[in-house]
Amino acid sequence: MVIIPAVLTKSIIFPGSIIGGFASIASMLVIVIGVSLALGRGFCSWGCFYGGWDDGASRIVKKPKIKKINPVFRWISFAVLLLVALISAASLNPVYCDWLCPFKTVTEFEKVTSVTVLMKTIVFLTLFAALVIILPVLTGKRIQCTTLCPMGALMALTNKINVFDVRIDKEKCSSCEKCIAACPTLSLNKEEMAAGKPSITCMKCGKCIDACSKQAIHYHIKGTPVDKNFSWARNLFLYPAFLLLVIFLGGPMQSGIILIINLIKTGTLIN
Numbered sequence: 001m002v003i004i005p006a007v008l009t010k011s012i013i014f015p016g017s018i019i020g021g022f023a024s025i026a027s028m029l030v031i032v033i034g035v036s037l038a039l040g041r042g043f044c045s046w047g048c049f050y051g052g053w054d055d056g057a058s059r060i061v062k063k064p065k066i067k068k069i070n071p072v073f074r075w076i077s078f079a080v081l082l083l084v085a086l087i088s089a090a091s092l093n094p095v096y097c098d099w100l101c102p103f104k105t106v107t108e109f110e111k112v113t114s115v116t117v118l119m120k121t122i123v124f125l126t127l128f129a130a131l132v133i134i135l136p137v138l139t140g141k142r143i144q145c146t147t148l149c150p151m152g153a154l155m156a157l158t159n160k161i162n163v164f165d166v167r168i169d170k171e172k173c174s175s176c177e178k179c180i181a182a183c184p185t186l187s188l189n190k191e192e193m194a195a196g197k198p199s200i201t202c203m204k205c206g207k208c209i210d211a212c213s214k215q216a217i218h219y220h221i222k223g224t225p226v227d228k229n230f231s232w233a234r235n236l237f238l239y240p241a242f243l244l245l246v247i248f249l250g251g252p253m254q255s256g257i258i259l260i261i262n263l264i265k266t267g268t269l270i271n
């Protein structure tokens with residue numbers, strides 16, 4: 001949404017305020033490239049504060065009502081990514097942020113001053129209610145991240161260049177399919193089990209690893225044997241993952257602590 005119009009017009013469009021000129025965009029680019037190299041789509045489960053919304057909603061109900069979902073839905077976000085790139089290039093507008101992003105409901109909420117803004121607001125609220133809250137609660141899956149988010153699709157492509165992946169040791173696997181049920185992104189099904197690894201959409205959250213009682217599925221460093229060194233791979237993966245978490249969480253957590261201290265001292269959250 002930013003790069004194609006920048007190449008075509010030599011100016012930056014950005015769907016939000018930019019503090020300190022282009023430096024924030026440059027630092028975002030550095031973070032995205034760094035995360036892609038270190039974690040691939042691990043960004044979506046270890047750093048993305050938006051993804052935290054539907055992850056949270058997907059964990060509310062222990063036994064979700066809808067158990068079977070066709071894994072073909074995981075490819076929709078790639079179509080969204082392609083459409084968003086093409087329409088942004090044609091219109092020179094950040095079309096996803098302008099018209100589709102459900103998280104406009106909780107950040108950068110625009111004051112309704114015209115019919116256009118009202119229409120956008122209805123779209124944002126509807127998508128937020130359906131994809132971020134209701135469907136994740138009913139299915140136990142991260143529906144927004146899996147079916148709509150173009151950033152998730154982009155980060156999935158970076159799984160190809162990232163050194164870590166998740167692999168299944170078929171010698172140990174008892175085909176119980178608990179990992180398939182646990183996967184919040186529909187990245188595992190029978191075909192992937194037979195291939196010994198989840199699809200490119202895997203966000204390396206580790207839920208399948210926790211679900212497997214046979215220790216047959218684990219983090220893995222590409223190019224190394226699947227059945228060896230997996231505790232090393234896990235530790236090496238978790239280090240940049242927690243680093244990313246700290247980078248994203250550090251600022252908001254500090255502000256939150258200051259707000260709580262202010263609340264205790266003054267009785268109000270407003271400075």
Ligand code: SF4
Binds near residue numbers: 174175176177213214
């Ligand atoms: S949970 Fe473990 S044992 Fe069961 S199917 Fe998945 S990898 Fe195999």
Ligand code: SF4
Binds near residue numbers: 166184186198
């Ligand atoms: S395959 Fe495993 S690590 Fe990947 S998204 Fe699914 S549960 Fe998470």
